[in-house]
Amino acid sequence: MIPYQFCIIIIIVIKNIVQKDAEFDVNYNDTVTSENQTIYAFNHTISRNKTEGVRVSVDLLSNKSESPILFVVRQKQAVLSFQVPLILRGLYQRKYPYYDVGRTLCQPPTRAASETQYFFVDVSTLSSQGANYQLRVSRVESFTLQTNKKFSFTASPSQPQYFKYVFQDGVDTVIVKVNSDMAFPCSVMSIQDIQCPVYDLDNNVAFIGMYQTMTKKGAITVQRKDFPSNSFYVVVVVKTEDEACGGPLRFYPLTPDELIDAGNRSKALDVMVSTAINLEAYVMGMLFCLGIFFSFYLLTLLCVCLERARLNKRRNVFLNPADMSPAETGNPATIISSSADNGSTMSSEAITDSATSTDNNYGYMERSLESVARSRQESLSSIEEDDYDTLDDIHSDKNIVRTKKFLYVADLARKDKRVLSKKYQIYFWNIATIAVFYALPVVQLVITYQTVVNVTGNQDICYYNFLCAHPLGALSAFNNILSNLGYVMLGLLFLLIVLKRDLAQNRALERHDVNALECGIPKHFGLFYAMGTALMMEGLLSACYHVCPNYTNFQFDTSFMYMIAGLCMLKLYQKRHPDINASAYTAYACLAAVIFFSVLGVVFGRDNTAFWIVFSVIHILATLLLSTQLYYMGRWRLNAGILRRIVYVIYTDCIRQCSGPMYIDRMVLLVMGNIVNWSLAAYGLIQKPNDFASYLLAIAICNLLLYFAFYIIMKLRSGERIKCLALVCILFTAVVWGFALYFFFQGLSTWQKTPAESREHNRECILLSFFDDHDIWHFLSSIAMFGSFLVLLTMDDDLDTVQRDKIYVF
Structure with missing residues (x-):
């Protein structure tokens, strides 16, 4: 047996090897067969301070060869080999032959000031018939990119292009932008370290470095610390197929005409490297963000100081008998007159007790503990029946009270305050528990995403606005994360404001203040605490989502939006219906069902008719059930006899007597709500929107706005007024929401499309060269949500001195 080394020697002896001294920019037309091999010898001078690119171009003149031609370029520190025709594979291993190939040789750095290097191009084939080819080696002008200077070029799948960039002194971060007027063919831009070989083909461009697909726009932020040589290659490759960029999939097998067309995939592009922001811009951006939201703390502190000054002034009036008006004395007659003027009524027992008030309670009327205990004992007929009453009389009492034509808050505020406080505090503790168990795996997952x-x-994993994505440490888009700070800070501020009101209310109850005991909307703060916590969690989860925004984790950004919308609706309803509001367990179970459908919609909702039919049916049925629950104040039962009772009500009220609805206001709200929800269900069934999570959020927001508008209209219609603070909050919040929605609909990226198509929407920063439109949406929406919460907190302050049996329920 002949050893392997002798086989190589025999082959070399048999072949006819011809070596030619070749020159740059000269076309060499030759024929190669299995019997001969041609070697072209080139030399060129390179210097340390100047890098010139060398490009080898080959055109196969006879494409009927039974075997391809092999070209091997031997350099001092690298070897490049390729065959012509070049076979590139696409989706499902489709093969595309290319007969015109151009490759740029890598240029390893040299230590000498000037050096002459030799390289050789070996041409061989196994075809006995021979093949004609044309070879041309040329120098690449503008191989080294200049900062802020655009360079235009053309690339194709078999003729990729790459260029070198060297960091300037004092520049630590740059943004490489590649643009084209042509959306297709799909292409890939890559950033690679200075090394050989350079991966510049469709089937290997993703092996090293950073890369992203692109249609018209592509941008990658590059940091000096990632490249020890202080330089890198910008590689642009045109893909053989367009599916990665959202283009059509070619039918298979391809016809000869389609194969020819597959080779005509040239794309004109331009590349520009610009300097990114410096450390000062990071500092200014963070200070700006903190300054905006700390100003709300200062404004709140100022309002608290003014309120305390007003109370101190009132205290001084009470402490000075000479300045006291008759209504401020402890005389029962003057108290009765004063109460009649402000529309409130008090029992003679309370009047007698109030006469014993001292200067220590600053003139607030005080009820005896015995009267308070007796008042609570009288209210036990309607408190939590599971704990205090197992008789059927309690259900009769509910039927009598809740089916009255005109209801007052006193009718639906009969349960013991201690029971209701515990009931509504569960909202806060439940959402705090949910937040912990929800946030921990989310944080772990997005850290994994960023690490990957x-x-x-792979820059296609995350849908950033690459033209305004400023990295910090391991984070790729720090500005998108920082802008969510407002949700956390304003959520915490709202919790502090609620805590202050809660403490003030408790102090008033300890003084047995009549206004706190008998007047105004019953004050339960559990839902407010839950709302503030939900706002803080929205900021945390939105920041987690923006660590790596994509198709699979969008629900992180929307889950607590559903929570906030649901809690706001529950709070609106609780104001006039404190006794019959949903329990925390029921409410969170319904919100969990909403989030469950959100996940199903994201995964299965795209063009899935069966899913949309099921969801629309469930949506409509849920709307009808909730409408019935609201209309009858919970005094109905869902059992086997429901259909018989519905038919009976329709027969007696609509056919036999043709009487109108007993509760006109409730009927108007529910009819409008059903029209809105049925319309949204029909829209979803017909259009099948791709962004199901946003569609579901739109349903929640529409219902919330409808109920809020109804509440305001009925409040004014009932003769109530809106105090100055609440009115300012409403107007301010409406204006801020308008601006916020404008920036939200700018759409800088969208995971509904491919990453390459999403980058077509990318735009430059518009604020401090640090924040983009979506960051401004974060700023404004957090302020608007905070303002919305303040509206809910203050909108019924005008009723604080009105007896509850004079406040209408609607």
Whole structure:
């Protein structure tokens, strides 16, 4: 047996090897067969301070060869080989032959000031018939990119292009932008370290470095610390197929005409490297963000100081008998007159007790403990029946009270305050528990996402606005995360404001203040605490989502939006219906069902008719059930006899007597709500929107706005007024919401499309060269949500001195 080394020697002896001294920019037309091999010898001078690119171009003149031609370029520190025709594979291993190939040789750095290097191009084939080819080696002008200077070029799948960029002194971060007027063919831009070989083909461009697909726009932020040589290659490759960029899939097998067309995929592009922001811009951006939201703390502190000054002034009036008006004395007659003037009524027992008030309670009327205990004992007929009453009389009492034509808050505020306080505090503790168990895996997952992006270099995983994505440490888009700080800070501020009101209310109850005991909307703060916590969690989860925004984790950004919308609706309803509001367990179970459908919609909702039919039916049925619950104040039963009772009501009220609805106001709200929800269900069934999570959020927001508008209209219609503070909050919040929605609909990226198509919407920063439109949406929406919460907190302050049996329920 002949050893392997002798086989190589025999082959070399048999072949006819011809070596030619070749020159740059000269076309060499030759024929190669299995019997001969041609070697072209080139030399060129390179210097340390100047890098010139060398490009080898080959055109196969006879494409009927039974075997391809092999070209091997031997350099001092690298070897590049390719065959012509070049076979590139696409989706499902489709093969595309290319007969015109152009490759740029890598240029390893040299230590000498000037050096002459030699390289050789070996041409061989196994075809006995021979093949004609044309070879041309040329220098690449503008191989080294200049900062802020655009360079235009053309690329194709078999003729990729790459260029070198060297960091300037004092520049630590740059943004590489590649643009084209042509959306297709799909292309890939890559950032690679200075090394050989350079991966510049469709089937290997993703092996190293950072890369992303692109149609018209592409941008990658590059940091000096990631490249020890202080330089990198910008590689642009045109893909063989367009599916990665959202283009059509070619039918298979391809016809000869389609194969020819597959080779005509040239794309004109331009590349520009610009300097990114410096450390000062980061500092200014963070200070700006903190300054905006700390100003709300200062404004709140100022309002508290003014309120305390007003109370101190009132205290001084009470402490000075000479300045006291008759209504401020402890005389029962003057108290009765004063109460009649402000529309409130008090029992003679309370009047007698109030006469014993001292200067220590600053003139507030005080009821005896015995009267308070007796008042609570009288209210036990309607408190939590599971704990205090197992008789059927309690159900009769509910039927008598809740089916009255005109209801007052006193009719639906009969349960013991201690029971209701515990009931509504469960909202806060439940959402705090949900937040912990929801947030921990989310944080872990997005950290994993960011790690995968940093390790693999695949920029298609996350849907950033790449033209305004400022990295910090391991985070790729720190500005999008920082702008969510407002939700956390304003959520915490709202919790502090609620805590202050809660403490003030408790102090008033300890003084047995009549206004706190018998007047105004019953004050339960559990839902407010839950709302503030939900706002803080929205900021945390939105920040987690923006660590790596994509198709699979969008529900992180919307889950607590559903929570906030649901809690706001529950709070609106609780104001006039404190005894019959939903329990925390029921409410969170319904919100969990909403989030469950959100996940199903994201995964299965795209063009899935069966899913949309099921969801629309459930949506309509839920609307009808909730409407019935609201209309009858919970005094109905869902059992086997429901259909018989519905038919009976329709027969007696609509056919036999043709009487109108007993509760006109409730009927108007529910009819409008059903029209809105049925319309939204029909829209979803017909249009099948791709962004199901946003569609579901739109349903929640529409219902919330409808109920809020109804509440305001009925409040004014009932003769109530809106105090100055609440009115300012309403107007301010409406204006801020308008501006926020404008920036939200700018759409800088969208995970409903491919990453390449999403980048077509990318735009430059518009605020401090640090924040983009979506960051401004974060700023404004957090302020608007905070304002909305303040509206809910203050909108019924005008009723604080009105007896509850004079406040209408609607």
